Amino acid sequence: MTINKIIKFRIILFLLLFASVCFFFYKAIIPSGKIIYTNNFEKENYFLGKLSPNERLATGDKKIENIIIANPVYFNLYTPRTFDKAILKYRYKNTAKTPLIETGVLVDKNAWRYDLQPVENRLIDQLSLVWNQIRDGDEMLLIRPETLGGEYGINYSGIKDFILNPPEFNKIAAYNYNLSFNYILDDYQPSESITQDIPALRGAYQFFVYLKNEDLYLDFIFYDLNKNKDSDDFDIRLYFNDELIDFKRIEDDNNISDNGEVSKENNFQFKLANLPEGAYKIEVKANNDIITKIIKSRHKKMAFIHKIELFNAGKEDIKLYTDSNSIQATTIFPESLQIIKVNENNFDINETYKQFEILTDNYGASSEILLQKDGLILSGDGVFAFSQYSLINPKIKKADYNLDVNKAGIDYIIAKYKSPLKTGEWSVAEVEIDLAQAYRENNKSSFIISAPALKQEYNKELYFDLIEIELSGRGLFDKINDFWN
């Protein structure tokens, strides 16, 4: 072999290496800004991960688990770069006839919050067959036919007309629609006395307070359990009509280890003057290391939204009120196993890490919950308060499987929803997800498929045939243009 030939051979090898490096960079940069990843459950996919956890899945005629038997399940999406938007396409068979399927991306890891979007809402699908409807793109307004006059039983010219001239608050239900209402309580009188009847809470929570000619006054006492690694900084955010109006940050106790050394108590007052009358939302965005020992408040109306985790501080005989139709109770502490009483009915919470569901069937009226002790996680489709008078829910009822439109007296449903396309038993749903707020770790985003009524003990299943994700973002040329301009 001559030297010349060896050099030629070497050049070819180097060119091959260079070409492979270029290929990998090209695939990682995705110059067009658009790409589609598909999982047909036949072979493992590096980009679109398997559904998990395995205990909530079964294998059908595919090589990889594709049947959901319990709620919720998750999958990860690896992307070498960021994208602005994802269109998720699911081809599935809802043999369980589960009334609600939603999907979304993780947006807040601390609060474990997914931005859920509709896949299938059978309540809306069924009502749209019998109620009158007005459609404007993905937005829809369903109107109970017998309640209204007009030629077709509809007396709104369009969705905009409905929003400008809404009917009574308690006649409307909404789904995936942000309908802002000026929520005013006519007979409300502010209080001067300070109350602190709220037991210790763990982690993140949100609550409504009602203000009328009074300053916002909330006095928190927090401490840090230091059971998990990472810094335990957290935020308290104040919203009015879903708009952030104030924000406070509380720094960590300078112990970022998981040594379990409980920090000293930290007092924090959230005060704000000259706020207009209405319902305000306060969000404490903290991880599970943060305990709110005390909340002192002078607000008579104060209700926790959807979920509260009562820290096991040894408090007994706790009374709560809720407007939820279904309540879920879970505990992770053996010492917190107990019988809870909901509207005089007893429910035995006799297993740790198991979610117990209790139906109150009260449709807007309040239910009383009596707990023997704390250490429970309570969640529901409404709000929770520690006195009956405190109960306030300025949110419009959600049009999902928990809602019985007849019992709840709902005449209008406003929604942003596109029904899945049905071909025989198969349904194909397309869901648009905004990835700008998505939480990413190690170039991965976490997605959820939620079918809340799907429970292992019901022996029903949701069969997935295909998951396809179409991603779009800024292309290379857009980025170069931005750089020069």
Place this chain on the structure above:
Amino acid sequence: MIFGINMRIIAKELFYILGLAFLTYFVMEIFWQGIVLSYFNINWVLLLWVITAILIVLISNKKNGNK
């Protein structure tokens, strides 16, 4: 020599390029996680690199034995 090709030289050239490829892909993975691994398992490069190294040793031994 097989078909007039010096296998030792070929193996040596492959040994160098595979070593360099492994190192390049490894560094790329450190700075941009998944850039290579999402398409290709770099362990294959490592395996080929070891095979070429063994080939070089075997061919050299054979050559020395012939002498």
